[in-house]
Amino acid sequence: EDEAVEVEATSEEKTNKQLLLRLLKFISSDDKKTLAVACIAMSLTSMNNLAFPKIISHLIDGVSKGADAQSKRKLVVSSLIMFAVGAVGSWLRTYLFAITSDSVSKRLRGELFNAILKQESGFFDQTPVQDLQCRMTDDVQAMANATTSNLAKVYRYTNSAVGGSILLFTISPRLTVATLGVVPLVGVTGMLYGMRAKKMSKKMKENVSHIASSVEEKLANMRTVRLFSMEEYEGEEYRNLLSLTEEDVRRAAHAEGLFLGGLAFGGFTSLLGVLYYGGTLVEKNVITVGALTSFAMYSATVGLGFSGLSQVYAETLKALSSAQRVFEILDRTPAVNQDDGRMLDSIEGNIELCNVCFAYPTRPDALVLSGVSFHLRKGETLALTGPSGGGKSTIAALITRLYEPSSGRIMLDGISISTLSASWLRKQIAVVNQDPILFSDTIEANIAYGRPHAKRSNSASELEDIEEAARRANALSFIMDFPDGFQTQVGERGHLLSGGQRQRVAIARAMIRDPKILILDEATSALDNASELLVKEALERLMEGRSTLLIAHRTSTLAGSQRIAVIDGGRIVEEGHYDDLISKR
Ligand SMILES: Nc1ncnc2c1ncn2[C@@H]1O[C@H](COP(=O)(O)OP(=O)(O)OP(=O)(O)O)[C@@H](O)[C@H]1O
Numbered sequence: 150e151d152e153a154v155e156v157e158a159t160s161e162e163k164t165n166k167q168l169l170l171r172l173l174k175f176i177s178s179d180d181k182k183t184l185a186v187a188c189i190a191m192s193l194t195s196m197n198n199l200a201f202p203k204i205i206s207h208l209i210d211g212v213s214k215g216a217d218a219q220s221k222r223k224l225v226v227s228s229l230i231m232f233a234v235g236a237v238g239s240w241l242r243t244y245l246f247a248i249t250s251d252s253v254s255k256r257l258r259g260e261l262f263n264a265i266l267k268q269e270s271g272f273f274d275q276t277p278v279q280d281l282q283c284r285m286t287d288d289v290q291a292m293a294n295a296t297t298s299n300l301a302k303v304y305r306y307t308n309s310a311v312g313g314s315i316l317l318f319t320i321s322p323r324l325t326v327a328t329l330g331v332v333p334l335v336g337v338t339g340m341l342y343g344m345r346a347k348k349m350s351k352k353m354k355e356n357v358s359h360i361a362s363s364v365e366e367k368l369a370n371m372r373t374v375r376l377f378s379m380e381e382y383e384g385e386e387y388r389n390l391l392s393l394t395e396e397d398v399r400r401a402a403h404a405e406g407l408f409l410g411g412l413a414f415g416g417f418t419s420l421l422g423v424l425y426y427g428g429t430l431v432e433k434n435v436i437t438v439g440a441l442t443s444f445a446m447y448s449a450t451v452g453l454g455f456s457g458l459s460q461v462y463a464e465t466l467k468a469l470s471s472a473q474r475v476f477e478i479l480d481r482t483p484a485v486n487q488d489d490g491r492m493l494d495s496i497e498g499n500i501e502l503c504n505v506c507f508a509y510p511t512r513p514d515a516l517v518l519s520g521v522s523f524h525l526r527k528g529e530t531l532a533l534t535g536p537s538g539g540g541k542s543t544i545a546a547l548i549t550r551l552y553e554p555s556s557g558r559i560m561l562d563g564i565s566i567s568t569l570s571a572s573w574l575r576k577q578i579a580v581v582n583q584d585p586i587l588f589s590d591t592i593e594a595n596i597a598y599g600r601p602h603a604k605r606s607n608s609a610s611e612l613e614d615i616e617e618a619a620r621r622a623n624a625l626s627f628i629m630d631f632p633d634g635f636q637t638q639v640g641e642r643g644h645l646l647s648g649g650q651r652q653r654v655a656i657a658r659a660m661i662r663d664p665k666i667l668i669l670d671e672a673t674s675a676l677d678n679a680s681e682l683l684v685k686e687a688l689e690r691l692m693e694g695r696s697t698l699l700i701a702h703r704t705s706t707l708a709g710s711q712r713i714a715v716i717d718g719g720r721i722v723e724e725g726h727y728d729d730l731i732s733k734r
């Protein structure tokens with residue numbers, strides 16, 4: 150059994166080393182230069198700190214031996230110069246380490262966000278947003294600190310520990326050997342504490358992100374909480390969640406307190422030993438009082454150095470647990486690669502589904518589509534209808550490659566879309582969703598979001614396009630009724646607009662995209678009859694020459710479409726022309 154534990158410990162050592170090496174790669178060569186300067190600045194401070202006890206010793210021995218005023222003044226002036234140099238070093242290193250830490254965390258955050266953006270839809274079904282946010286903020290911060298301020302501390306504490314020890318030897322080798330006896334003890338305690346801290350910190354972070362995601366959801370949907378009068382329940386629920394972490398926090402705090410308390414006790418006891426044993430040496434005239442004083446001060450410096458090193462060790466291990474969480478995402482290969490694959494020069498817009506079966510990754514056993522086949526010919530409008538939960542929106546998600554079919558094929562102009570670049574494919578399609586989401590920005594920015602080229606620009610022609618899209622989506626009149634017009638803020642997810650207004654902005658966003666293929670998923674469901682009619686006209690204009698998949702329940706919406714497919718229970722159960730199907734009923 151012992152052997153197993155040992156193997157585990159060494160493999161953990163190995164992964165720690167790998168994690169650290171990988172983490173250090175995020176320090177760019179520019180950062181390294183900055184860090185080098187910061188280390189020089191820190192050396193100045195360290196030298197200053199190490200010289201200070203020497204000065205005290207000279208002063209004390211000088212006073213007791215009655216040194217002349219001039220040599221005393223010389224000592225004071227040279228000390229002041231040194232202190233000033235030390236202070237400048239202090240300022241410089243603080244500044245440089247802070248900006249390097251910022252640069253490293255920006256780099257990490259950027260890469261992490263890129264990696265998150267590449268993940269497939271199924272990943273987001275499974276991962277709470279707040280968990281990702283924790284990784285992007287807290288974890289990245291801990292990692293950035295590990296590469297900069299922890300590194301700085303290692304350097305500083307090593308200076309104190311090694312420099313201090315050498316100076317101790319120069320004062321009294323005998324006393325030094327007696328004093329440094331406690332160092333291994335401090336080292337071992339630090340290691341043990343560090344390993345424990347890493348384990349606890351990982352668990353605590355998981356808890357914290359779990360709590361945060363639950364709170365965020367409630368905060369974002371306060372209205373629903375209120376309408377069901379669940380404030381008290383939610384408050385209670387939150388307190389319960391918080392108390393889940395109580396035990397962990399207590400244990401972590403306990404371990405940290407024990408560690409720090411132990412260090413303090415060890416430190417003071419060894420200081421007491423120094424003074425006691427040193428006192429006898431002073432009595433025997435082996436060393437002076439001044440030397441003993443500086444020795445005591447150096448031993449404190451050395452003690453702080455070693456205990457500081459063991460604290461840094463613990464902190465670094467904690468940061469490595471953050472690194473693990475971040476690398477997990479960086480290393481994740483998305484199930485759908487967004488960029489790999491072909492891009493076609495031009496497309497006709499034929500979409501064909503052949504025997505498509507599909508289950509969502511979160512529910513692999515529930516087959517949502519079981520053998521769906523249909524053909525949406527170029528320029529044609531195919532209506533998809535059927536009972537709720539039948540799988541209509543799922544088909545739209547598969548055509549845009551948000552998910553991959555479990556079996557069967559989806560083809561664009563006869564080419565399987567799984568061989569095409571997903572991001573290119575999505576540029577050929579505009580989707581107006583059942584419950585369109587707008588982003589917290591102006592109406593103008595939200596419509597502009599649909600443009601196939603993602604760059605922001607405010608050129609006059611762009612603004613004209615936006616206005617034209619709004620007009621065709623029958624949105625212009627209500628937009629102009631707002632005092633701020635196109636500059637009106639829509640709020641988070643667009644909740645400051647009415648459902649119908651939101652839908653029309655989303656239609657404008659699709660219109661400006663000018664795609665070959667259009668997917669309208671209940672796009673006009675929240676509009677009154679008059680608005681629907683206007684938008685439908687506009688959509689018909691938009692649909693001209695494009696292949697349109699029109700998902701709808703209402704027969705009024707279906708009327709304009711050439712062909713209708715009815716989907717129920719994951720299968721196409723009926724297919725034909727509108728008039729035929731209506732007359733059959
Ligand atoms: N992200 C998801 N993860 C797991 N299951 C899902 C997901 N989205 C939808 N489902 C399930 O897939 C089935 C089909 O849903 P879908 O949204 O395609 O139905 P729909 O035909 O569009 O219904 P409606 O007319 O109500 O919009 C439903 O049983 C639903 O619960």
Ligand SMILES: [Mg+2]
Pocket residue numbers: 541542543583670
């Ligand atoms: Mg749907």
